[in-house]
Amino acid sequence: MKSLEDLKKMREEALKKVEMREGDKEYRVVVGMATCGIAAGARPVLNRLVEETAEKNYNCAVTQTGCIGMCVYEPIVEVYGKDGEHTTYVKVTPDMATEILEKHIGQGEIIEEYTVEAARSGQGE
Amino acid sequence: MMEDLAMHILEILMNSIHACAKNIKFIVQDSTINDKISMSVEDDGKGMSSEQVQKISSPFMTGRSTRKVGLGVAFLKGLTEQCNGDFLVESEVGKGTRVLASVQKSFIDTPPMGNLGEIIMECIQANEEIDYIFHYMTDTNEFVFNTKEIKKELDGVSILEPSILLWIKDYVNQQVNMIKEDEG
Known part of the structure; x- marks a missing residue:
């Protein structure tokens, strides 16, 4: 049974994690997460990103846009690096989200085949 | 794609978030006696003029600039009409907006409630500056969740820490289910 008491312990754990990450x-x-994103399945993707980041303590903040x-x-x-460069991954599924965290955030490798550029060239645009 | 009530409400909550609200109150009254599920979202965002309120359920009314249609309110209003319910929007420029939607609980087309903990987590995650009060009521019991209390307990640790967000989702769902079971 969860109660507000849990928060004290979770706070300590979160502080430890923040220290481990060293800085920003x-x-x-x-x-x-607008209607279009949600209708296409953004919620399971967001949930997966939050779960995996909690579990593996990836060095990233998960946020939303419209x-x-x-x-x-x-x-x-979209994945934004510290220097402002960004990569746009499209038609993302929860499993692709796991992979993006593993490769892009974990190892700094962009997964070209999932990017919007790849999707566009595939459609001959 | 909008298979449960929670998803409809998430759209309305997102509207409040985008209307620059600082405080959002989300109330669900799940009443067997009145055979009615009422949901309301009240914010202190930028509000709308009466002209905008009149057009609110038109798919061609949207506050955003990236595309010309907005379907959240239109879908919810349609749902209430389809499920013997009511729909009401009250708003004042500079003060905020209140959206009230209800459906007949036992009506055959009324969708299931859906995952309330998940939409609350998703809303908090959208912007940590916004505070939420979530009030869930049945005929005999109630549960109140207030992000201000959570933030106080966290004392400087961000509510956006993924482990905290996941705890919130599970906590809200657990409390809601407990109340529902109480109801029998």
């Missing part, structure tokens, strides 16, 4: 989070992982005008490519996950 390196990446920002942003999920499109509609960025590419509804056809939702669910969209």
Whole structure:
């Protein structure tokens, strides 16, 4: 049974994790959560990102944005690095989200095949 | 795609978030006696003019600039009409907005409640500056969740820590289910 008492313990644990990460989070992982994103399945993707980040303590903040005008490519996950560079992953599933965290956040490797550029060239745009 | 009530409400909550609200109150009254599920979302965001309120359920009304249609309110209003319910929007520029939607609980087309803990987690996650009060009521019992209390307990640790967010989701769902079971 969960109670507000749990929060004290969780607070301590969270503080330890923050110390382990040393300083600011390196990446920002942003999920499109407007109607278009949600309708396309952004919620399970967001949930997976939060769960995996909690479990593996990835060096990233998971946040949300609204509609960025590419509804056809939702669910969209954007990864921003510290220097402002960013990668846009499209039609993301929960399993792809796990992979993005593992490779991009964990190892700094962009997964080209999941990017919007790859999706566009595949469609001959 | 909008298979439960929670998903409809998430759309309305997201509207409040985008209307620059600082405080959002979300109330669910799940009454067997009145055979009615009422949901309301009240915010202190930028509000709307009476002209905007009149057009609120049109799919071609949206506050965003990235596309020209907005379906959240239109869908919810449609649902209340389909499920013997009521729909009401009250708003004042500079003060905030209140959206009230109800459905007949036993009606055949009324969708299930869905995952309330999940939508609350998703809302908190959208912007940690916003505070939420979630009030869930049945005929005999109630549960109140207030992010201000949580933030006080966390004392400087961000409510956006993933482990805290997941705890909130599970905690809310557990409390809601407990109350529902009490109801029998």
